[in-house]
Amino acid sequence: MTNKITSIPIFKNITVIGPGLIGSSILRRIQKDPTISEYTVAVDNHPEVCYRVKKLKIANKVSSDPVESVKNADCVILAIPVGAMQEVAKQIIPHMKKGAILTDTGSTKASVIAAITPYLTSDISFVPAHPMAGTEFSGPDAGFESLFENRWCLITPTTSTGKESVYKIERFWQAMGANTRILDIRHHDKICAIVSHLPHLLAFTICNTADSLADETRSEVLDYAASGFRDFTRIAASDPIMWKDIFLNNREAILEMLARFTEDAQAMAKAIRWQDEDYIVKTIKKGREIRKSLINNKQA
Amino acid sequence: MTNKITSIPIFKNITVIGPGLIGSSILRRIQKDPTISEYTVAVDNHPEVCYRVKKLKIANKVSSDPVESVKNADCVILAIPVGAMQEVAKQIIPHMKKGAILTDTGSTKASVIAAITPYLTSDISFVPAHPMAGTEFSGPDAGFESLFENRWCLITPTTSTGKESVYKIERFWQAMGANTRILDIRHHDKICAIVSHLPHLLAFTICNTADSLADETRSEVLDYAASGFRDFTRIAASDPIMWKDIFLNNREAILEMLARFTEDAQAMAKAIRWQDEDYIVKTIKKGREIRKSLINNKQA
Incomplete structure (x- = not known):
């Protein structure tokens, strides 16, 4: 019934910050399924990670500059350690497109929300999310497109998260193969x-x-x-x-x-x-x- | 080089008391490899276990009578919970054949040795052993012939355990597929x-x-x-x-x-x-x- 070529992708441009186990698995999945996104940018501050992502050819663009990389993104995914969320969010939010969605993949939610909220502006919707998937391995080479298959992705909206953004992130994670559930933060x-x-x-x-x-x-x-x-x-x-x-x-x-x-x-x-x-x-x-x-x- | 038909088995008759995960795996291995033993008896005090072992056809004889079952055995293997060792040993040792070997598969060694030693007679050699293998499943249906493959079997002789008996039990466990090592009890x-x-x-x-x-x-x-x-x-x-x-x-x-x-x-x-x-x-x-x-x- 669906026609992949003419269907509108969930997000036109996605930027993944931190193409490690989780981030690179997202990129691999998008590559296999163009209904998720038409264009991907992978950002990392480690040159060796950028090098591997380029070699793996899992993103349309690889960059070490988060500010430049978020400018055209409809959705920015923070797939970095939870302790790094604040600094990166602070840096990128002022440069994000109006109406874009910011989301994350952190394993703790109250702390990430507390870290990011002070830097949010009214034209950026933040949808905190946590895909419950992983292996004991890390880095861009450890990812695989089926990592989220039949796993849960928990979404913990804040009082200011718009319903439409939540819905889009739910659709995104379902396209990743995950089951989604809305949960209270604590x-x-x-x-x-x-x-x-x-x-x-x-x-x-x-x-x-x-x-x-x-x-x-x-x-x-x-x-x-x-x-x-x-x-x-x-x-x-x-x-x-x-x-x-x-x-x-x-x-x-x-x-x-x-x-x-x-x-x-x-x-x-x-x-x-x-x-x-x-x-x-x-x-x-x-x-x-x-x-x-x-x-x-x-x-x- | 070896000729299975004419080679002398390690033990002519083996009696396994407790054909659960460990005991039934031993029986299955012997069935595949006649150089280990010519004849096996499985003993259990639970009728449903005896019933399953009969159905599985992994022993030459199945019995609920330990005393009768050890009389002809050259080797008796206690594959029962360590808390049951004393009672069973006390019951069977007086009926064992002179020169026979008694061994066990318990996961604790000092306590098993302390439990059995008072009932030993000079014509029975006790070789405490511990095959380090298992799964989270139990009972005769859970066993399989390769359970001990490349696993360790630790042997903890007492001061009165004869060297020849230790050697035979080592050979037995090596035939089960295990690597053996002699270890201090504590x-x-x-x-x-x-x-x-x-x-x-x-x-x-x-x-x-x-x-x-x-x-x-x-x-x-x-x-x-x-x-x-x-x-x-x-x-x-x-x-x-x-x-x-x-x-x-x-x-x-x-x-x-x-x-x-x-x-x-x-x-x-x-x-x-x-x-x-x-x-x-x-x-x-x-x-x-x-x-x-x-x-x-x-x-x-």
């Missing part, structure tokens, strides 16, 4: 703290705990990692700067979830010390049930 | 606490933390689990009785590793609270390095 940050940020924190931590063991034991950890450690630490290979920013930018929610988790872990330790078999079995069974729910939910 | 328990027991404890715990969140958030945890939680909790689907036993039977080492881990997690929490960027980045980078070592070690 609620988003709490959910991400437990499903993503805390697991990453624990994975980084256990790797450090293993690393600080006696030399002999540490080398054996590597030998025998197949017994749980390996799966458990896959996510610990993720990008350091991105994750440092996430931890600092979703501080309250992460510290709350870590406190709850620590209480639960201490209760388990106490049960092990005092041989409370019922408590231990009950805890393990509840863990299994959550896993079963995940499988029923087709997430595992 | 050292084994410490390594397993960090590479396997603690990751499982943390996975069970975070599932419970998620489960205790407000109803709305909990259901969203299931929706958005792809962002780390899912991988992180895969191992939480493991068998409750087996894991309760492991936690109780490797108590000291697990509590020590959990205490070290908790200190490291609290240090991370403090760094997040006080925005100590250097500490956070350093911790994440160390985590990544351990992961990289795993990849270089071909364990990931």
Whole structure:
């Protein structure tokens, strides 16, 4: 029924700032589907990233100048670490086209909104978004066009985000293959703290705990990692700067979830010390049930 | 060079007590490789397990009577939860053939050795062993013949374990596809606490933390689990009785590793609270390095 050649793209010009894992996956998807955008610009302040994006031929233009690159864009996507959002937004917003949409892909939303809002003007609509997809790899070579397929993209509008802009960003992410959902900002940050940020924190931590063991034991950890450690630490290979920013930018929610988790872990330790078999079995069974729910939910 | 028909099997008769994930994988491997054993008996006290093993046709004989089943065995393998070892060993040892080998597949070694040693007689050689392989599934249907392929099997002889018995059990596990290594008992328990027991404890715990969140958030945890939680909790689907036993039977080492881990997690929490960027980045980078070592070690 649709005719790709004559259909109007969602955005005529899209500028992606930060063509890393997420940004380069967006660019790859657009390249395969011209109904998303006719023209793309990729911007990065690292020459080696620009070089790779040029080599990969996934953007119509590659630039290291964010100001120049946003001038003609109908949509600017900030796909950079959440700690870098403020500086870049401050720099580009005055140069954006009237009526253009600014959106982001950050994993924390309250902090990104707080960082960007002071610099917004009435003719730029900001649509905070968070595609819940990723791998433990990073950089433009790590991206792939199906990264967002059947993943969620959570959109957390502010009180000043226009409904039409939200609708366009929803359409954009659906074209990326994602399912979209509108969420309250604080609620988003709490959910991400437990499903993503805390697991990453624990994975980084256990790797450090293993690393600080006696030399002999540490080398054996590597030998025998197949017994749980390996799966458990896959996510610990993720990008350091991105994750440092996430931890600092979703501080309250992460510290709350870590406190709850620590209480639960201490209760388990106490049960092990005092041989409370019922408590231990009950805890393990509840863990299994959550896993079963995940499988029923087709997430595992 | 080898002639399977005329070669002498490692053991003429093997009895596997507990044909679950591990036990049924052993039986399947023997079935494919007659140089391991000529005749197998599977024993279980659950009628439904016996029924499944009969249906699967992976043992020459299936029985619910351990005493009768060990009489002709040259090797008896205890593939049962570590908490059940003592009772079964006490029951079967007096009925075992003189010169036969008793071995086990338990994930904790000091406790299993302490449980079995009082019942040993001078004509039975006990070779404690631990194949480091498994999945999150359990029961006879979950097993497969390649489960031990390229995995480690750690052997922890006691002062009274004969060298020849150790050698035979090593040959047995190598025939299962595993690499074998002789390890000190306490050292084994410490390594397993960090590479396997603690990751499982943390996975069970975070599932419970998620489960205790407000109803709305909990259901969203299931929706958005792809962002780390899912991988992180895969191992939480493991068998409750087996894991309760492991936690109780490797108590000291697990509590020590959990205490070290908790200190490291609290240090991370403090760094997040006080925005100590250097500490956070350093911790994440160390985590990544351990992961990289795993990849270089071909364990990931």
